[in-house]
Amino acid sequence: MNKTRFRILVLLMSISLIGIILVQLYWINSSFQKNDEQFRHHALVVLNNVSQKLNDKEMVDFYTSVKKFRDSTGREPKKEQLKKLFYYEKDSNTKEILIYTNTIVPEDFGLSASFFDKNAGKINIKDYSANRKTEIYKDNSLDGSGLTTNSQPSVSIQKSGMLEILDRVQFELLYKDVLLNRPIQSRISSKLVNDVLNFELYKSELKTPYEFAVYKNGLATKIKSEEFRYDKNTTYSVPILLDADGKTDYKLLLRFPNKAKFVFSSMLPMTILSLLFVVIILVTYTSALKQLIMQKQISEIKTDFINNMTHEFKTPIATINLALDAIKNPKIIEDRDKVQKYLQMIKDENKRMHAQVENVLRISKLEKNELDIKKEPANVEDFIEDAIEHVSLILEDREGEIYTHFNATRNTVLLNDVHFTNVLVNILDNAMKYSVDRPIINVYTENIKDFIVIKVEDNGIGMSKAAQKKVFDKFFREHTGDLHNVKGHGLGLAYVKQIVDDHNGHVFVESEKGKGSTFIIKLPLIN
The missing domain is CATH 1.10.287.130 (Signal transduction histidine kinase, dimerisation/phosphotransfer (DHp) domain)
Structure with a gap:
């Protein structure tokens, strides 16, 4: 595969993977927004229900107090006819006459709104009742002169009772006017709001922690939960305790501190599954x-x-x-x-x-573990001397020098004489090959805890950081620039690493481009 085709293939695979990830992220974001909108809808429904129930509760309490006082007076209400409706109909076939009358009668108990609130004004509290009568006159029940005041109906139906529509309208107007100037604490309580909220939220299955507060003209009142903190993204509001004109200074604010967690939890299984597939695709692609x-x-x-x-x-x-x-x-x-x-x-x-x-x-x-490497206790410094002797002729030809600095006080290690000598020869040969001028090599030994450390320092061309990571890989060779006389096949240092690893040691390199390299071998000592 040529480089162009390879790059195109990698580019297409990368674009496809990025596309899949972006589509998944878009789906997750869209699902979250949809769930967030549903949550908002449910929260507003709950708030509207709570507002209605608070209004109803206040009206019922007010009506109960009025009725209780009215019943306790024992006074006969004053009755007066407010309006009388009259309906007359005659059937031309049967000669029957139907007469319907509906009389609305206010009952005044002498109770005014000022009883409950001195600022409410002179509004009398009344009940309204309706007296309804239906009379049917048949032809044989009439005398020859027709329908008169003395005529008796063949059928007479009478009904009476409270006129609920007028009654409710009057009370709504009345209690809203009466309670308008009362402080919020005397109208509702934190416990009442919390109980109603708790019931409505449970019914709507919004089972997540919440906080609430009642604000008046943008300022918090004493009706609130202890931990309420306003947050634009998690707080919803609705007006409560409307007056007769449908206006109010109060708002009920409901905050869900764990809203994001609750909204996300509903889509968590699909999100986890989606992300899992993305991770699998990403791992597969990377591999x-x-x-x-x-x-x-x-x-x-x-x-x-x-x-x-x-x-x-x-x-x-x-x-x-x-x-x-x-x-x-x-x-x-x-x-x-x-x-x-x-x-x-x-x-x-x-x-x-x-x-x-x-x-x-x-x-x-x-690599196949087919090489039998037998080890025996030996003096490392003796092997260093032997390796130097092996490369002495090449060193003389290059007019180079090798200096030894044996500072280790303990130097006995389990070694294979042939292979470890080859390791040292390869490192020394490598140091000479990559020296532009005459090679100057320093060999050091020292003890660090229970190890002996061998350092081979040269004055060669050095190597880059990237090359240092690959220098022990098979067939790897650093580009030598203008140094064209370097021969090899990239197996020498790979062999060095294999042998040192087999001796339970470590080998690595420290180098800087243009300033030479130092190969370091660390071997465990025999106790």
């Missing part, structure tokens, strides 16, 4: 993207490794071919010294190719 990137990196590493190994084998093969061609020359074959020289070159180049193959096979065996 797939990581695998794609890893496969791309492996493909690139494999290509680099093949190219590098091809280069590593091409040079010795070419050298061997040239040496063999030279030996075939009749002039050279007679010269024993030159033949010996070319044979040695063939042997050295063959040995070099063999070492490359061994490195690859060694890494493969380490």
Whole structure:
């Protein structure tokens, strides 16, 4: 897969994932707003019901007190005819005459509104009753002169009773005028408001904590719950205790401190399920993207490794071919010294190719745990001296120097002589390869608690922070810029890490670009 296609694929996958997440967030937000609007509707219905019940309760209490006083006086009310309705109808077929009369009679008990409130004025409290009569005159019940005052009806129906409509209207106007100037504490109580609210909220299934308060002209009154705090987003209000003109100075405020939690709880299962699917998609996408990137990196590493190994084998093969061609020359074959020289070159180049193959096979065996590494107690500093001896010829060729600083007082560790020597040789070889000028290497040892620490410090080109994280990965090689004579296949430091890990140790690097590197090996001591 080329880079352009890979980037397009990653871009499309990212856009799809972002789209899915945005759609889910939009759905969650829309659902929350819808539930919030439903909550608001229910809260306002509750408040309106509470307002109506408070008004009704006040009217009933006032009416009860009026009736109680009226009944206690024992006075016969004054009655006077207010209005008399008369209806006459004659059936032309049956000759029947229907007469309907309705007389409205006010009953004055001599009780005025000033009895309850001195500021109420001279408003008399009255009851209204209706006397209703229906009379039917048949033809045979009439004399020859027709309907007269002496005529007797064939059917007579009389009804009387309180005129409820007028009665209620009068009392509503009366008690509203009477109670208008009373203080709010004498009209309702906090307990009454709380009880009515509690009942209405329970009936509406708004089972969430609430606080309430009654405000007059924007200021709080004493009718409120203890924890009430006004909050614009969680508080709803409705006018209460309306006067005869439908106006009032009072508002009942209802606040739900846990409103957001209550609204969200109704959509919590679907939200959790939705978020769970988003997380699964996100994890799957991340994993797939990581695998794609890893496969791309492996493909690139494999290509680099093949190219590098091809280069590593091409040079010795070419050298061997040239040496063999030279030996075939009749002039050279007679010269024993030159033949010996070319044979040695063939042997050295063959040995070099063999070492490359061994490195690859060694890494493969380490990964499969097929490499048997036996360890014995040994002096670490002796291995350092042996490793320095191994690279001495290369060091002399580069005119470099290695200085040792053995500061460890305890240096006995369980080691495998062959593999640990290779570890030190690889690190020293790496230090020499990446030095632009003549290599200057310092090797330190020291004890930290129950460990011995080996530091190999060079004056090379150093490496970036990103390279430090990957330097022990297989096939990884830092770009060397203008340093073109560095050979290798990116397996040496991977081998170092495998062996140190097998020795229950740790290896890491500290480096700064252009200022050299320090490789640090930390191994447990034998107690």
